[in-house]
Amino acid sequence: MNARTHSEDFASFISASPSSFHAAHEVARRLERNGYTLHSEVEAWDASPGGHVLIRDGAVMAWWVPETLTDLSFSIVGVHTDSPTFKVKPHAQSKVEGYGQVNVETYGGLLSNSWLNRDLALAGRVFTADGQHLVRTGPLMVIPQLAIHLDRSARDGVTLNSQQHLHPIFTVGERNLLDHVAALAGVGDILGFDLVASDTQEPQWLGADGELFAAGRQDNLLSVHAAVTAMERLASTSGSVAVMAAFDHEEIGSRTATGAAGPILETVLRRTAFALGAVTEEDVQRAFARSSCLSADCGHAVHPNYGEKHDPAHRPILGGGPLLKHNANQAYTTDGWGTALWRSVCDRAGIEAQDFVSRNDVPCGSTIGPLTAARLGIRTIDVGAPLLSMHSVRELSHVDDAEAMSRAIESYWSMS
Incomplete structure (x- = not known):
């Protein structure tokens, strides 16, 4: 798959994923198409050779x-489905x-002005x-901006x-x-709901050679898509x-049953370990000590x-390759060991990589990385x-970087 083909597939993935719930089901649908077995948490755990997938609300493992x-x-590989x-x-x-x-509240650190009109x-x-x-509607609502004359x-x-x-x-x-949404979806009376806004563009x-890719929800569906295509x-x-761990609720702190601060990944790892023959807690801890995690989340060009x-x-x-993200205060968890691992992963995949560090006087955000490291x-x-334009309603990436992320993840899994 070349960069343009990968980007076209990514565009289809974004269009199919207007909410975290849709993204989780789209990941599972694609993996099932590739022979993965869909599991329920209430059933006996299966860790037989081959692929397995599990949906919990807006998260997918x-x-x-x-x-x-x-x-x-x-x-x-840890990613997140929400934006x-x-x-x-x-x-x-x-x-x-x-x-x-429509009565709404803000979810996460959105750039409010980008949602106008x-x-x-x-x-x-x-x-x-x-x-x-x-459920998903077509274009339904708008936040009109106040006219300049007023x-x-x-x-x-603003x-x-x-x-x-x-x-x-x-x-x-x-x-x-709600009656209108029910009629559009062809369902009965709505008793409960989790509904979010999504841009319909x-x-x-863009660009002279179509190298720039503009779309909503790239943070962090770009990483989700890179991981699922690598897993395919x-x-x-x-x-x-x-393991691909696609969490929900990263944008609001991850402290939920489907977030990285919750138990879902640990549950999958432990149940898999015991199904594969681990007997004691010592066996599990030794497996964890031999393990590693790439926290894959978009960064700033x-x-x-x-x-x-x-x-x-x-x-x-943009176009310079995936980022290795550093922060002395551990908002990002990269250290010297991780730097060496990432260089090996990228060299093996034949891709260039870049380093990201914030200015000392411009605090950076954080990711699921520190939460995963601290919990496990x-x-x-x-x-x-x-x-560019992270947390805007419409973000900008480079087609080469998205495809390179997928190849890097594939390299990481194949050399592990």
Whole structure:
């Protein structure tokens, strides 16, 4: 698969994944198509040779068991399915000045102004008397910006109050939002729901040679897609169990049953270890000590209009290759051991890599890496493809970097 073909497949993956729930099911669907077995957590655990996949709400775990295992270990790639957005409140609508509006709250650290004047859909899951249903609407609502004639100061910057100004319009009239969503989805009365906003503009290629890729939710569906395509190509490992851990709720701290601070990955690893013959806690801890984890989450390319915001000695660019992310205060977990591992992984894959470090006076974000390392004691490093406009409704990447991330993950699994 070349970079353009990979990018076209990535575009289809984004379009199929307007919410974390959709992303988890899309990962499972693709892996099942490639021979992976879908499991339920309430059933007896299966760790027979081959591929296995498990969905829990908006998270999805997949593991590949090789034919031959010597000393049990796990090679983990950690990613996340969620992105900054708006989540519908329990009382889903209100009427203001004759407009029907969708009551939402912000989810994660979104760039509010980028969501103005966008054609927005609702997506997620609803619960009816006959169970759970994944739903998505077409363009349904918009957050209109105040006209310049009514706010002359807008030329100097826009200040948005998240309660007052980020309140989407979906109708002029008396339509009931949930009834409308139910009718669109062809389901009965909605008893419960987890619905979020998603931009309806399709991904697009920009640049003289179509090398720039513009789309929403690339943080972190780019890494999810890189991992699942690498797992689709995975035919063998050198003896380690390959694991893809796609968590939910990273953008809001991960402290949930499907987040990296919760038990889901540890549950998968322990149940797999015992199914593969571990007998005691000592056996499990020895397996963890032989294991490693790539925390794959997007990072920042240097912005040509804001060069002063970046460290002067570290200037990663779009198209320059995946990032190895460093932070002395362990917001990223990379150390010297991890640096050497990543260099070997990239050399084996024949790809270039870049280093990312924040300016000392511009604190960086964090990832699932420190949480995974702290919970499990497994050596972890932080990597990811570079982006511009991270946490905007529409982010920008380079087609070469996305494809290189997939090849790097494949290299990591095949040499583990």
